[in-house]
Amino acid sequence: MLHALHGSGERASWTLRLKARTVTVATKRRGPGRYAGVLDQGRAAFLGRPDPARAAELAAWFGLDAGDLDPDLPPEVVSTGLRYLVLPVRAGVLARARIASDITGRLAALGARFAYVLDVTGLEARHWNNDGLTEDVATGSGAGCAAAYLRRYGRIGDGEAVTLRQGRFTGRGGEMTISARGHGEDIPSVRVGGEVAFVGEGRLRALPR
Numbered sequence: 001m002l003h004a005l006h007g008s009g010e011r012a013s014w015t016l017r018l019k020a021r022t023v024t025v026a027t028k029r030r031g032p033g034r035y036a037g038v039l040d041q042g043r044a045a046f047l048g049r050p051d052p053a054r055a056a057e058l059a060a061w062f063g064l065d066a067g068d069l070d071p072d073l074p075p076e077v078v079s080t081g082l083r084y085l086v087l088p089v090r091a092g093v094l095a096r097a098r099i100a101s102d103i104t105g106r107l108a109a110l111g112a113r114f115a116y117v118l119d120v121t122g123l124e125a126r127h128w129n130n131d132g133l134t135e136d137v138a139t140g141s142g143a144g145c146a147a148a149y150l151r152r153y154g155r156i157g158d159g160e161a162v163t164l165r166q167g168r169f170t171g172r173g174g175e176m177t178i179s180a181r182g183h184g185e186d187i188p189s190v191r192v193g194g195e196v197a198f199v200g201e202g203r204l205r206a207l208p209r
Helices: 002-006 052-061 104-109 140-152
Strands: 011-017 022-031 034-040 045-048 076-079 083-089 114-119 124-126 162-166 174-183 186-197
Parallel strands (some): 124 162
Antiparallel strands (some): 022 034, 162 174
16 A cells, blocks of 8 residues: 555665554566565564474364374564463364364463464464454464474475465465564564555545544
8 A cells, every 4th residue: 555655666664663663665567557565673682482292182272183283383472562371283174173162361471462383384374363263364463473483393394485385275265475583583684575456445424432
């Protein structure tokens, strides 16, 4: 939207001062009504791993069994501004994942606000509102946490850009490009990008109350 309204050239860069941190966004015009953007989310923080003895409990929050979790990677709370429980699962498991009851309080007890269920092998993820009623088709904040997580455990290279898929199970599959720089817990840069297209516009006659 910024590029469409205020960008004069093919490329532009924007600085956004958010409550948690200041971030930069690079945008590029791809064609009429089509744009690509890359957000540098900044430094990642790794905020703790749940007790491995709770694996079955965590899996059950998403309608899964302990055996559905990735045996080689731990669940972990990660933040690039918003705190997500990254839950790695085996290939082919995502189709069965769902939230049956609100997990807000349970996530808070782990120090997380949201959850991101991640198929590390297939580079695909799912994310819902904490009550499970609405599934998101592309969650940039969750994708950033996934990028940091994948880099921390050596599943993507230093600065390597890979495609993360999300939204397939809603019938609106999308793709995001993710990358992270650093080693171990020291991940100073996380980038998430994607393409968008304008399909409509409108005008508010009055501000909502």
